[in-house]
Amino acid sequence: EVQLVESGGGLVKPGGSLRLSCAASGFTLRNVWMTWVRQAPGKGLEWVGRIKSESEGGTIDYAAPVKGRFTISRDDSKNTLYLQMDSLKTDDTGVYYCTMVPAIAGPGGWFDPWGQGTLVTVSS
Amino acid sequence: EIMLTQSPATLSLSPGERATLSCRASESVGRYLGWYQQKPGQAPRLLIYDASNRATGIPARFSGSGSGTDFTLTISSLEPEDFAVYYCQQRRYWWTFGQGTKVEIK
Numbered sequence: 001e002v003q004l005v006e007s008g009g010g011l012v013k014p015g016g017s018l019r020l021s022c023a024a025s026g027f028t029l030r031n032v033w034m035t036w037v038r039q040a041p042g043k044g045l046e047w048v049g050r051i052k053s054e055s056e057g058g059t060i061d062y063a064a065p066v067k068g069r070f071t072i073s074r075d076d077s078k079n080t081l082y083l084q085m086d087s088l089k090t091d092d093t094g095v096y097y098c099t100m101v102p103a104i105a106g107p108g109g110w111f112d113p114w115g116q117g118t119l120v121t122v123s124s
Numbered sequence: 125e126i127m128l129t130q131s132p133a134t135l136s137l138s139p140g141e142r143a144t145l146s147c148r149a150s151e152s153v154g155r156y157l158g159w160y161q162q163k164p165g166q167a168p169r170l171l172i173y174d175a176s177n178r179a180t181g182i183p184a185r186f187s188g189s190g191s192g193t194d195f196t197l198t199i200s201s202l203e204p205e206d207f208a209v210y211y212c213q214q215r216r217y218w219w220t221f222g223q224g225t226k227v228e229i230k
Binding site: 035044045046047061063097104106107108109110111112113114115116117 | 156158160166167168169170173174179211213215216217218219220221222223224
């Protein structure tokens with residue numbers, strides 16, 4: 001069974017850093033695309049970033065609001081995805097989800113399944 | 125950025141009724157439109173992909189239609205567990221989501 005479990009959320013001051021983890025089981029992380037998606041309290045969903053599979057070069061792209069501040073990485077030995085968040089702002093507050101992007105014809109892909117999410121609160 | 129506008133914001137219906145949710149894109153996304161369901165305190169779940177394909181394990185009462193800029197999610201007969209928030213998403217150019225439609229019990 002494919003499972004994603006996020007951890008690492010918490011309270012951090014503006015300007016601070018936090019690293020989120022997404023432990024994958026039931027599949028090999030380096031063989032698929034993965035994304036991070038966030039949701040501000042009471043708001044909608046926002047794509048944060050994507051890492052391609054190893055066979056596609058592991059290319060990483062970010063949404064404009066986080067580019068230059070967030071970094072996606074992967075530890076193949078632990079089958080774990082990471083989101084390093086630096087220079088955090090209050091607007092970064094929300095639940096962060098990791099998702100798998102199964103291969104499909106055409107651009108991008110769909111987000112399925114999702115982890116349960118981890119809450120990040122940026123506040124002084 | 126491709127903007128997705130969902131309507132209505134809230135749909136108040138009774139169990140057994142038909143629900144019709146709309147999603148309009150700011151430019152054509154072809155058939156690269158999907159729908160997700162999110163219940164309180166839970167992660168979203170993929171329902172429909174590429175406009176009209178049900179994801180694995182999704183009941184037949186959920187159906188999607190449309191192409192280009194106008195899409196519809198239909199729930200033929202609402203079950204108690206269907207009351208939730210529904211989001212559309214496009215994958216034509218990067219990924220963006222609509223703001224959501226809440227289906228609430230009338």
